[in-house]
Amino acid sequence: MEQRIIEIMKEVLEEQDIDINSTQETLKNWNSLSHLNLASELEDAFDVELDPADIAEMKSVRDIVRIINGILNNDGSNG
């Protein structure tokens, strides 16, 4: 899952140097606009619905992994 998220980020953000430690600060193409495309791609890839609060909270690769794991493990109910 981690790897898949990183692959999606590489494609959407058009940056190659992305790993589990990457954050909004370390990636120059990760701005408010690409954030939107990223959220939309992640929703499609994992078949989940991200709440606006989740989307706002995604500031690092670790955040994304945690949030998507949370949704998938709670069977979609976003607790």
Next chain:
Amino acid sequence: MRYFVFRNQTVEPFLGESDRGYSAYSDISQVPDDAERFIWFYQVPFNPNSRQVADEVATYADKLGLVSSLIGDRELWVFSLVNLFRCPLTGSDTLIDEAVDAFNAEVRKMAREHTNIKLIDFTDFTSRYASDELVNWKFYLMSQTSLSPKLAKDFAAWFARKEEELAGKRKKCLVLDLDNTLWGGILGEDGMTGIQIGDDYPGNAYRYWQQALLELQQTGVILTACSKNNEADVMEVWEKHPFMVLRKEHFSAWRINWNDKATNIAALATELNIGLDSMVFIDDNPKERALVKQALPMVSVPDFPQKPFGLMTFFRQLVNDHFRIYATTDEDRHKTAQYKAQAQRAAARSQFAGFDSYLQSLDIQISVIEADDFHVSRIAQMTQKTNQFNLTTHRLTEQEVRQHVAEGWKIFCMRESDRFGDNGIVGAMFITGSNHIDNLLLSCRVLGQGIEQAFVAFVLNHLYQGGTETVTATYRPSAKNAQTALFYEGLGFEVTAEDAESKQYSMKMTGKLPVKAYYHIKME
């Protein structure tokens, strides 16, 4: 900056960020000087009060008019307005619809009156989606983008094709199979009276499809046929079948024989003198399609519908993907006759022993014309579409051509005809104020007759008579123009500098350059 976008919402996820500038929301006070082109992409605001929405939409046309008056003759592409989220509270409340219609009518009028304004029909994109797919309220509420970001990829692909459409780029030629492609059934087995085309299903599906292809041919797409059949049988169908829409005269060339189709298509390309990458091959047989895809990867080979009733949807996709252009020129409309003449010339050529006597027999008439308003659009179109004989591949828009003329460039174009027909405007030469040939290009349909040498020599002689002695020129290699690499050398130019990117030339004229007498050439 290539584009500057006027918008009233977030549209960056769709139009991208590199090489783009964006206005503030609903702002038209900034009109950057360095923008090559402008895009107007407004959305109908979301607001349950339809009167307020209609009033606001009613201000857009004036704003757009103001923008148009500030940008000079730079291009302005205007997206038509689409109400993405309709929610009228009463069935009779048409205020927003009327305001949207009024804006779109005004843009159509502006586009008719100003050649630099072009209308992009946004419904061409939105009509592919259901209302719930178009608008994603979560993303709208988070970031002011009413078109769903989930459509960003589709939008980018659609818009890239639109850009080609607006630049007049498209495929040139359709290669059509016949049996079970243009009509139902197999001519060799079912006979002329047994094949299906007419007023009842499935014959009416093929008839409709042929009518659509005929309309496409009238816009300048060349039709050719490639079929495993006896040529005489097909000729009989083309000439005598009462329900056939496409007839012999609509095809510029054909290969009706038992050779493999890849060989036939390559032969058609040679005969018409067009690139394989400008051809689209249509065949109902997946094996034939696979063979052509594999042997000629440059040719586009779309899948063919399983059932005849799928033909119209297929036709629309074909137009969307390969053939739509913004507007057709007179040149486009005469394509079939011109390419047919090209094929006849190729046949005539084989009858003559010497090349000179062949050229003599063609009765070639050339008129050289200094660029004026009537020819600017064709000249710009040629810079966009010509690949093989294009010395520097400098692509120019209409405005850029006009701008160069205003800067003192001498831009000449050339009309050419011979005993097989009028080829129209087929060449252009761009000479800067300091007698440098910035570019020279010739339509591929007249190549191979020495016309290019005659044209250039004639223009240079014209300059020489006007007192010019030294002329310089540049050649810039591209993936496709290798045949012109030694063109200037052939005319007597000397190479003054050369690197991987370009070659520079110079020639000092001490007299007129020779032009063979069988080119009947004059300045108009």
